Amino acid sequence: MSHKAPYAVIMAGGSGTRFWPLSRAANPKQLLNILNDTTMIQATVARLQPYIPAERVLVITTEQLAAETRRQLPMLPPEHIVAEPVGRDTAACVCLAALLVERLDSEATMILLPADQVIGPADRFQRALQVGVETAHGGGLVTYGITPRFASTGYGYVKVAEELHRSEDGVSVRKVDRFVEKPDAATAQSYVDSGDYRWNSGIFTWRADVVLSALSQHTPWLVKALAPVADSWGSDAFAAALAEAYEPLKKISVDYALLEQADDIKVVTGDFDWDDVGSWDALYDHLPADEAGVIHQGETLAIDCRDSLLLSRSGQTIAAIGLEGLTVVATADAILVCPKGQSQEVKAIVDRLKASGPQNLL
């Protein structure tokens, strides 16, 4: 069975604050090269190759980030990088994406994925996507689950039901029993022990016409507002039409508009590695450390340190003595010092800055 080549839609409008002070409102996580020389969105596009060539990739971002996103992704057709004029939550974004993909190919299947995850190896990831696309071709909604490596309280989970299909190379397709929010530690452990739960990757696949049909049923006002805009895509009138259509839209999430309404959701469990890299703490798993567990990025000098992350992007030398489990990040205008395990609290710093701090640090 051969299908038309699918499209990928990368959701890249996030204004992540969890990597402050490196991430800023104008330079969020997906546009940063925290892990290596490529930015996370560049890596997201690259790991789709060759399965989804660049000309079949769309990016939905914000007006503030559009120019930098285009600069980082010169291989994409410029009009494929679409800037939402205002944030109206994920259902509007998915509806717009589905309308645009449908214009490109009325029978197209689309893979919706975040711009800021770490996934590998690419061939195993693409193999899972391929199974997902084949599954979605028959209708319904496909999500991707990751077998939990530990009892994470930072991820949402998917409870799986009976297996519908298993490929020769072990990619499993099951019915979804239900989605669950981030659990507490004990619940997370019970999920892992049961074997019936997967981490919810936030990656989805469906046919554009299936999405639009579902949205037309549950949130018809959304499709009605955005369908005419899609017709002007590629013309000079598009941006203004999009702004006019978006402004009055009610905020509604794809979880509410699609996932909770759908009765045909399947989950593909692939054997690829996946990490949402949600905070500085996550980097301890992704960057090379010395024998004492100290990660050195930029100019650093450590004496008697263990299990720490020293990251200088300011040109300054970070000189560390006797540290254990400490994250130090230096940028041109700010220095973060925070114990490992508490980097979720970086949000509190950003909140404080929003309330009363120097606004140029946001």
Next chain:
Amino acid sequence: MSHKAPYAVIMAGGSGTRFWPLSRAANPKQLLNILNDTTMIQATVARLQPYIPAERVLVITTEQLAAETRRQLPMLPPEHIVAEPVGRDTAACVCLAALLVERLDSEATMILLPADQVIGPADRFQRALQVGVETAHGGGLVTYGITPRFASTGYGYVKVAEELHRSEDGVSVRKVDRFVEKPDAATAQSYVDSGDYRWNSGIFTWRADVVLSALSQHTPWLVKALAPVADSWGSDAFAAALAEAYEPLKKISVDYALLEQADDIKVVTGDFDWDDVGSWDALYDHLPADEAGVIHQGETLAIDCRDSLLLSRSGQTIAAIGLEGLTVVATADAILVCPKGQSQEVKAIVDRLKASGPQNLL
């Protein structure tokens, strides 16, 4: 009994590394304004006023530091700021100072003191100096002892013998039994418990002719080498003559050349506060902290921190989360992160830089 007004000689050639990264070879502790708006050498001169007016103050420094020292002390006669061409330990420095003071006044008493201590209040300090000067006028060598506030292992001690004199306002003069080096913790505690020990302040007073007489007896080659140089003081020939005389000198300390040889040493115990401020840790006692014990200097933002020192001299905001007992110091080219209590280890950083690090950080 009225004596001629004494001179003060400030030894200011130290290249302290203990406040790295703020202190540098070209900008050591005595030239820094770590504690307030005045530098430590400026404070040292100021707290002698009005007892020792600026025109009776000499400073012995190094060629590298002379220009900045003159800039910071415009109230001193320029020739009173004398630059040693090379370091030849403290006996050469004291010999030179005594020769210069003797040229100003052949019967002068001189107070020798470091440039980088925190002492107060000034009136009580000056009162102790006054008693010391009166005592030194009768001959012999006078040192100043501080009643220990705690069992410091970072200071040298003076063991006192019988009391020779006590002023009406309680300034005590005793014979010195012996000087002792920095003790271990148990020994330090026994010193404190005994009541017979004082912290050795490193401040001395003696008549210039008494010093020179003692040096002529124990290290005649030193006086012989430097006496002719002193004659050219104030002329253009001085610097070259000093360089020529200093170069071949053997290094010898004032402890060895004077203190260990002298049989008439007295100690004045004043009731002034004294701190050598030997490391970042010492600042915890001298800078104002918030209710959680966090010291904020420069731009800082602390959440859930306790007992920490956050000092930004780089313009960067130090954002700290969940720290306890941590010192963070940011300058334009380096950031120090070091637990409280380990700041003596800063020397290890400087040693590492000397060996292999960027030399511009020294």
